[in-house]
Amino acid sequence: xxxxxxxxxxxxxxxxxxxxxxxxxxxxxxxxxxxxxxxxxxxxxxxxxxxxxxxxxxxxxxxxxxxxxxxxxxxxxxxxxxxxxxxxxxxxxxxxxxxxxxxxxxxxxxxxxxxxxxxxxxxxxxxxxxxxxxxxxxxxxxxxxxxxxxxxxxxxxxxxxxxxxxxxxxxxxxxxxxxxxxxxxxxxxxxxxxxxxxxxxxxxxxxxxxxxxxxxxxxxxxxxxxxxxxxxxxxxxxxxxxxxxxxxxxxxxxxxxxxxxxxx
DNA sequence: ACCGCGTCCTGTTAGC
DNA sequence: TGCTAACAGGACGCGG
Numbered sequence: 001x002x003x004x005x006x007x008x009x010x011x012x013x014x015x016x017x018x019x020x021x022x023x024x025x026x027x028x029x030x031x032x033x034x035x036x037x038x039x040x041x042x043x044x045x046x047x048x049x050x051x052x053x054x055x056x057x058x059x060x061x062x063x064x065x066x067x068x069x070x071x072x073x074x075x076x077x078x079x080x081x082x083x084x085x086x087x088x089x090x091x092x093x094x095x096x097x098x099x100x101x102x103x104x105x106x107x108x109x110x111x112x113x114x115x116x117x118x119x120x121x122x123x124x125x126x127x128x129x130x131x132x133x134x135x136x137x138x139x140x141x142x143x144x145x146x147x148x149x150x151x152x153x154x155x156x157x158x159x160x161x162x163x164x165x166x167x168x169x170x171x172x173x174x175x176x177x178x179x180x181x182x183x184x185x186x187x188x189x190x191x192x193x194x195x196x197x198x199x200x201x202x203x204x205x206x207x208x209x210x211x212x213x214x215x216x217x218x219x220x221x222x223x224x225x226x227x228x229x230x231x232x233x234x235x236x237x238x239x240x241x242x243x244x245x246x247x248x249x250x251x252x253x254x255x256x257x258x259x260x261x262x263x264x
Numbered sequence: 265a266c267c268g269c270g271t272c273c274t275g276t277t278a279g280c
Numbered sequence: 281t282g283c284t285a286a287c288a289g290g291a292c293g294c295g296g
Contacts (some may be wrong), residue, residue, distance in 0.1 A: 001289065054290080071290050073274085088274095107273045109290070123291085150267060159291075167289060216276090216288090253269075254289060 002070045004131065004164030005207035005228065006218050007054050010076055013221025014049045014058070014101075017078040021046055022096035023060060026112065033090040033103070035113040040064055053127045053163030063117040066093075067124070068103070073217045074110030077102045106217065127163040131200050136162060138194045145193060148185030152196070154252040155185045165200070167254045168213055168235045173200050175234045180263045181256050182249075206231065234258060 002010070023043040028034040044061030051057065056076075058066040068076070083100045085092065091112055093101040103112060115121060129136040144161055145152075155161055156170040165173070174181045176199040179192055188196075212218055212226030215236065219225060233241060240246050240259035249256050 003290095069290085072288075105273095106275065107289090109273065148266080154267085157290085252289095255287090 001072050001166050001168065002054060002074065002212070002218055003166035003169050004051075004054060005169070005204055005210075006212035006226065007051050007056060007070070007164070008208045009212045009220050009226060010056065010070075011049055011051045013078070014056070014076065017221055018046050018093075018095065018099070018101055019049060021099065024094045024096050026066075026114075027092045027094060028090070029085065029092070030090045030108065032108070033105075033111055035111060037114055040114050052124050052130070053159055054166070055124055055127075057124075059117060065115050065117050065119070067113045067115065067121060069110055070105070071107070071109035071111075073107045074103065074105040075217065075219050076221055077104060077219065077223055078221045101221075127159055128161045129163065131162050131164055131204055136197065136200075138190070138197050141197055142190060142193050145185035145188060150185060151182045151251050152179060152185050152188065153181035153256055156196075156200075157252055157254070162200075164204075167256075168215075168232070169200075169203055169207065171235050171257045172233060173203050175240075175258060175263060176203060178263050180260075181251055181258050 022045050026034055026037055028037065042062055043064055046058060047061050048059040054069060056068040078101055080099050085102060086104065088104045088106050089102050090105050090108065091103040129140060145155065148155055153170050153174060156165050156173065171181065173196065177195040179196065207213060207228040210226055210228035210231065211220060213228040213232065214225035215229055234246055234257035237246055237257060240262055242259065242261050244259055244261045246257050246259055
């Protein structure tokens, strides 16, 4: 599942491969993948590629922005010339030089939306702060959490509170911070909130450095796997590094892993 | 305002 | 061995 570090790695890959290229067209191979395409025939060159939360934002010289969300199984794969699609290819961005960017997505939840550059996109507008920026700090998180009774894990998954975390990193961050995922938000001490903030930044930076976490579907733009899966401490594991068996429960409908000895 | 659950989807795996 | 059901989860809409 692409979360912030995976999306960040994809942004890097897109900058290496498609920045500056002239986008001829976007082919949709499966209905319900590309939205608003009918309003646009010309795109121009790719002039900027960025990220907000888990949303990929591609800006073109014709002042068009292409917003891509990969959801769970979406992949963006670059092909320099041999453009072979497969049964899960949902759309293709075709460039003038004969190269292409394939949008593969097994579970078809991902989507591509096209807007004018100046359009306000509600989904992005309502996102919480970027965890790696300074406005995501102890002061901000304390302010948010004081009125929240939901489990901290659920709150970390709420994109309006913090943008970019998903199920894997939420479990990893809470393990590093030594905090049980079930703790109500308004029950955490200042020190604990500070630890969540620090460990969020630490885990995300390490995961970006590793090129993301590849468990099954995620691949970088050049189709390479990331390596942070080797550094996971709890997600998908049976035992903690302390030797205790990990607990596995469902929170917000997602598998949640924690150690009763290391987290309280 | 906030919380939790159901929904969308398909490949993989667990269980009988 | 072969079939079925459960499972994986990001975002969103809805009811309480």
